[in-house]
Amino acid sequence: MISPLLPTYARPDVEFEKGEGVWLITRQGERYIDLGAGIAVNALGHAHPHLVEALTEQGSKLWHTSNLYRIPGGERLAQRLVDATFADKVFFTNSGAEALECAIKMARKYHAVSGHPERFRIITFEGAFHGRTLATIAAGGQAKYLEGFGPKVEGFDQVPFGDFDALEAAITDATAALLIEPIQGEGGVRSVPPADLRRLRQICDDKGLLLILDEVQTGVGRTGKLFAHEWAGVTPDIMAVAKGIGGGFPMGACLATAEAAKGMTVGTHGTTFGGNPLAMAVGNAVLDVILEDGFLEQVRQKSLLFKQRLAELKDRYPDVITEIRGEGLLLGLKLATPNGEFVDAARAQKALVVAAGANVVRLIPPLTITEAEMAEGLARIDAAAKAVSEAHKKANAGQPELAP
């Protein structure tokens, strides 16, 4: 059968009919443990009762009114985000890339209204991922996403990850901001050391640049803090959020200090769908759970245990797993064997994991995963690692030994 879908995804032949917490269930009743959570989106798992209730209650009242009128749910959610973070202002979007677009425009506008329209360039870091719009592929700077899509959007400069000499050299009178993920997700679960994040903050302060954090993947409890930058004890000027904030409902947000947002006045930016009543009802419901006393604490405890168990797995299969990366429940296995093969082997064990760059496999389960479910997931990952290890041993057997 020829699919009418644009063939931009190479999907395996698997589909799900329903979800329950950390489980995805096929029509035949097969249960897969979801350690990918829709790429770190289903922060509270599938069909969380509180989210279902919020969605259905709002769904029978009012879905959409446009941003021409006040949206009380959005005012409430923005206030809660402001109360819980560095930010004074919030703009709601439908996706991560749009949250980044808002952040990029805001940084440029800030300098323009400060009398420096020439300061519009943004420095990003190798291995970054910021989305798939024309501006965000330019920001991400990855050739594989830019190839064939015409001239790269102007105004993005990229330096090697962790290279402060290159960074200092790249800053010019035209630089507006630095843009970085506290942990590169798609790039292979690469953490920015907290000391480096503090150093980036200092550089921004010294040179009058804005610090933009992309917390689309790291945010909303994923690392055991509401936002990952809290671990470093510094705050950004602008932050892009999405994925977990909607728990599966498509939504994102751009958060900023009042100063950074000062250029974003009436008419400067907009969205038809962003922040509609349905999205805001779900977003508020997600925050109800994430901000509950003790919720983030249990994410931190579970993630320590998870990381420990994964380290044991690495010791058991050193021919397959070479490194455990990441923080909280954004963890990565750096592999010696192809990551796509590992994803397939895990799926054969009915465990869903997600590939990332640098030959990494991501484990990004719902934050609500229980210890028993973690143990079940680990048993399946263990079986997958064993299968991969044995397949490679078999393939290597019979091949002549390399001369010393």
Ligand SMILES: *Cc1c(COP(=O)(O)O)cnc(C)c1O
């Ligand atoms: C997923 C992701 C994006 C893009 O989000 P979309 O909702 O797919 O547009 C941007 N930045 C980071 C760090 C991401 O993980």
